[in-house]
Amino acid sequence: MNHPTEQVAIAILSRNNQYLMQLRDNFPHIAHPGCWGLFGGHLEADEPPEIALEREILEEIGYQLPSFTKFGVYSNMKVLHHVFHAPLLVGLDKLMLNEGWDMGLLTAADILQGACYSAVAGEIRPLGDIHHEIMLDFISKHT
Template sequence: MNNQIEQVAIAILYQNNKFLMQLRDNFPHIAHPGCWGLFGGHLEPNESPEIALQREILEEIGYDLPSFEKFGIYSNIKVLHHVFHAPLLVEVDQLCLNEGWDMGLLTPDNIRQGNCYSAIAGEIRPLGDITHQIMLDFIST
């Protein structure tokens, strides 16, 4: 049994005081199914959080991440989240969603409320718990 904590690198991508978020697939076997989350993913063995972040963002939305900065580290019982932030320098329609159910630019009000409407889902969907906390911390800085 592996007792090592799982590690992920995720990005807060912002444009005009809005934040690009992914509506996670609505599959019961994944963490936070059907919830809004940040783009990014798991670190490969011996991969730094910075390299993992660039790889995951390119894989998930086809975005070649510009320079980015570390925001912080968040942990729960299962996962250590390396959180970075960077500007989104292209229009959302120039991105290609390769992972997830939907994506959109959420406003600070969406984040404070903890939910946002998805046209693809056809309903208001919540932010995942840890994502909600990260984003509340980010918009309050």
């Protein structure tokens, strides 16, 4: 059995029963192009997932994580996903989107239907498969 060689650290950022998600750029060469996903990114060589998470969230939205806990580990054929949960203690106006097409606070209903409208894209866009699976698991355990 082949194990994924890539590893990412991603965050479920929650605020008032909503979840901050990134609408990924619509570039065909990236994973889940044009889909909603969780913020985070690849681990650098010998970098622990917790350090990668803090670095990636700061790089992508300028948010210093106040605290976070490990939610789980998910794997598909290519990537091992280290998933963490953290509170989002600021409004969207305090965040700077440095990576991605759009960002938004998705509700449990958005996640359950697997898609959400983006004003930037001007249309309803789907959640990426693995991100949808993770969020469905999270919601089922936290509601």
